[in-house]
Amino acid sequence: MLYLNYMAILEILQYPDLRLRTKATPVTDVKDPQIKKIIDDMFETLYKTPNCAGLSATQLNLQNPPRITVIDESSTNKQPFCLINPVITVTEGKSNYVEACMSVYPDYNISGKVARPDRITFTALDRDGTLLEIAAEGFFSRCVQHEIDHLNGIIYLDHLSSLKRKMVDKKIKKILLKM
Ligand SMILES: [Zn+2]
Numbered sequence: 001m002l003y004l005n006y007m008a009i010l011e012i013l014q015y016p017d018l019r020l021r022t023k024a025t026p027v028t029d030v031k032d033p034q035i036k037k038i039i040d041d042m043f044e045t046l047y048k049t050p051n052c053a054g055l056s057a058t059q060l061n062l063q064n065p066p067r068i069t070v071i072d073e074s075s076t077n078k079q080p081f082c083l084i085n086p087v088i089t090v091t092e093g094k095s096n097y098v099e100a101c102m103s104v105y106p107d108y109n110i111s112g113k114v115a116r117p118d119r120i121t122f123t124a125l126d127r128d129g130t131l132l133e134i135a136a137e138g139f140f141s142r143c144v145q146h147e148i149d150h151l152n153g154i155i156y157l158d159h160l161s162s163l164k165r166k167m168v169d170k171k172i173k174k175i176l177l178k179m
Contacts, residue, residue, distance in 0.1 A: 007044040010060040015104045015172065021153040022058050024067040027084050030129040035066060039082055039127055042070045047077050052102055054143045056150035059103045069147040073139055083132075086124035086148055090135075093118035097142055099156045108175050112168060114159045116145050 013019050027035055038057065046055050053073045057065035071081040095118050100111040119137045122144055126132055136144055146156060157168060 008041045009048050010041050010045045010062070012045070012049065012055070012102050013059055013061060015101075015155060015157065017103075019061070020058060020103055020150070020155060022065060023153050024056070024058050024065045024151040027066045027068065027125070030084055030125055030127070035068070035084075036127075038062065038066065039068060039070065042068065043072075043080060043082075046070050046072060049102060051106065053139075054147045055102060056147045058150050058153065067151050069144075069151065071140070071143050071147060073143055082127040083122075083124035083144070083147070084126070084129075086122050086144065086151070088120050088122045088145070088148060089133075090121035091117035091119070099142070099146060101146070101156055103150075104155065104157065105172065105175055108171070110168060110171060112156065112160045112164055114156050116142060116159075120145065122148075 029035065042055055042057065042060065045060065046052050049055075054069060054071040056069045057067070067085045069083045069086060071083065072079050094115055096113045096115050098111050099114045100106060104110050118141065119135065120141050121133065121135045123131060123133050149156065149158075157165060160168065
């Protein structure tokens, strides 16, 4: 029998969807075909979404999302990083940087300044189950921290000052009323 396994574009959940607050489940078997399929679909979704540098499983319409993040911050889509069970082990420095999110109305220019460590070291398994240990800085470091937050049910809005958060929430309310 001919069996074709099509890749699929997954729905990106939008704030304030409560599923964004789900804590992702650690992956115990990276060889599980279901996990491979989710990774393929996540990359497909990442590459088909304009200006998308990273996605975490908790942002997608998945039941019991696994602790998986996909990142490609290159403009050529040639630097795919699949991070399974990522853990930050070292942090250094701190600075403010403007962040936005695919789950927070990316087409409506919503963003906010978030203070995070500049440099991190993190561990993760890659798609083949190989243990990676990576020292990251700059935009890549930001991406990894933003995505690990997602796996813990945290959105960058949670890091904003209460005044800024109120302003953003107001803006989002207006967007939702127009939808
Ligand atoms: Zn995000």
